[in-house]
Amino acid sequence: MTQGSLLAITVIALGTYLLRYLPLRTSYRSLHTSTNRTMVLNRAFEIAGICVIAALFLHSVSLPEGRPPSLAALRLTASLIMVAAISHAWKNPGMGVLAGILCFALFPLLL
């Protein structure tokens, strides 16, 4: 590892930390007052959080390896439906993830 790489990693680490810490610190202070305006702001930030999770889902989902592509798409769809169904029924995201992974892993064996 060169000195340049070490410097880059250190600056990125520091910058990433500040990108996480400063907004958290600022908002934590300002949101914990009980005016009507901050309550609306609070809810808006909560909704922003849910929207970010939806965007992260869109970001992360991709067709798995495998031929033909239609079968890979079917495997992905079935596993995602399993995740959604179990999470909704049990109100537990962890169980949903486990059930989805199981479905994803076993799907090729069923065909």
Next chain:
Amino acid sequence: MSTPDKDRVKRDIAAYFHGAAASYPIVLGYLPVALAFGLAAEEAGLTSLGATFTSVTVFAGASQFALLGLLEGGTQIAVTVLICLALNVRHIVYGPSLSARLAPGGQKMLPFVAFGLTDEVFSLSMSRVAHIPAKRQLFWLLGLESAAYLTWVGFTWAGAFGGKLILEMLPFLKTTFSFSIPALFLALLVVMIDRESLIPVLAACLASGLFLWLQLKNLSIIAAAIAGPTTWLVLRRNA
């Protein structure tokens, strides 16, 4: 230490381990990604120590992979830093969203909590932290982050030292567990979404999808964070 103090410490420790136990969906997702990062870093000439140092200090998957590509391609250090930080700009919206769900009174712990606020930790904590007793929330969050962090660092190290061997022995690991990241986001979305947030989330997905289609991946997160609440505010005003 007096008895009430002892009880408080016991409850804090219990909350910490409760948080660590709740991290299993994240751990499942990090396992193959961290292995792959360690392996890729070793192949990019960063050495196993360099790979582990990157995971220990940065703890942000996407920018770590980008860093490897940029260093390997001989990009200028300043440009490398700027690109990697631009990839992490989305983290700006995590703090304010999470703050809205946290009880007041834990400012001293925020510097520690902020370090571990990755995409996955943020998402999982958004759905669960409101159900944790107010005084234990930050300990629970620290437990969640610690388990995710240790997995990330540990499996980066394992990947750098023996990633090739592990993936050759267990080839299904990479494909199967790589599904756990989208699965985690979907599961959290299903649990958190309600009638009030449905239309804003759809608007956010549209905005995010548009930016993804335009190949502006990183901006798609920011677009969703703006489009969703804006839609909610407009709907609220018209209601």
